[in-house]
Amino acid sequence: MILVIVLVLLVVGSVVFSFVSPWWFTPLASNWGTIDTTLIITFVITGIVFVAVGLFMTYAVFRFRHKEGQRAHYEPENKKLEIWLSVLTGIGIIAMLAPGLVVWDQFITVPKEAKVIEVLGRQWSWAFRFPGEDGKLGTVATKYISDENPFGINPNDPTGQDDLLVDESELHLPVGKPYKLLLRSTDVLHDFYVPQFRAKMDLVPGLVTYFWFTPTRTGEFEILCAELCGVAHSEMRGSVFIDEEADFQEWLQDYSTFAEEMAAHEAKKSELTEITENTPQ
Incomplete structure (x- = not known):
């Protein structure tokens, strides 16, 4: 009993x-x-x-x-x-x-009107790339990845010159518009996950995966990596802000294009070279 x-x-x-659990x-x-x-x-x-x-x-x-004197009846099938x-x-x-x-x-099934951005995962941070005025993301390749070009954008592809680079773990998107997220990893498996968005997908080295969603309310939400990716996996976090269109456009204007970033790196190299040459030996 x-x-x-x-x-x-x-x-x-x-x-x-x-029914009464505090976790939902x-x-x-x-x-x-x-x-x-x-x-x-x-x-x-x-x-x-x-x-x-x-x-x-x-x-x-x-x-x-069990009852005294009662035997079980065997019924095989x-x-x-x-x-x-x-x-x-x-x-x-x-x-x-x-x-x-x-x-x-x-x-x-991604809506035709969905805009495309790229999410780059690496141990242990996030970065993002938006298409420029041409509305297209430039091609990428692993051989182009360097400290100056962490996204691995093809410098010979004209469509990538105006790509806007957000090399930090903070993303802003406008509310009410569908977005297709292209997901890339430069090292190991990662997973881009925002619990409030529900949608999530692995970032697989050598592949470009994707998912799409439409933000439905403004606010700040935490980005998590939902795939064990190394000793600092728990620190691979970021923030996504869902803004009104005007606020989103204002935020996006603060970031440089790929062409501007490369020009800045070249100018810095030239400056260092000049300083080195003019320094007495």
Whole structure:
């Protein structure tokens, strides 16, 4: 009887805790409410199965508990029960998978009006690249990565000359507009994750992955790396600010283009060379 009481308390306590728990999703700040819906459907289905199995175990322990002189009946198979279990299990799996497939189709179908930016992950910080006036991001290659060119932008590609470079872990985006984030890593696996946006994706060295979302409210949100990426993984954080359009444009104007950055580096090199040559030996 003690085991029966423990099983009942476990089932009831788990259900009650699910409803009164202080831990729940962070408030949504993007268009991906369907991801929350899909997760809730999964919680409901698995919760129902948990309660059903728990109560059945409780019934079985109580109903078939040991009694003096009573022997167990051995029944190796029950085709009717097996069919019912197979059908119900199949329905449950379909009910959990189908919403996810629908959401995944939406997740990989980027709106035509979505603007593109690049997210660069590296141990252990973030950086961002916006297209310039031509609306296109320049091509990149690993061989071009250097201290002066951390994004690895092709210096021979004219479309990359006006790219705006944000070489710090702070990103600003305008509210209410869809954005496609191109994700690159220069070293190991990272994962760009903002809990309030729900959408997330791995950054894989040698590949360009992506996801898209539409910010739905202004505010400051924390960027996390959701992939173990080294000893300072926990420090790989940043901030994304969702602004009104005017505030976003004002912020973006503070950053230089790739051409301007390269010109500044060349000017600095020339200055150092001149100082070195004019220094008495």
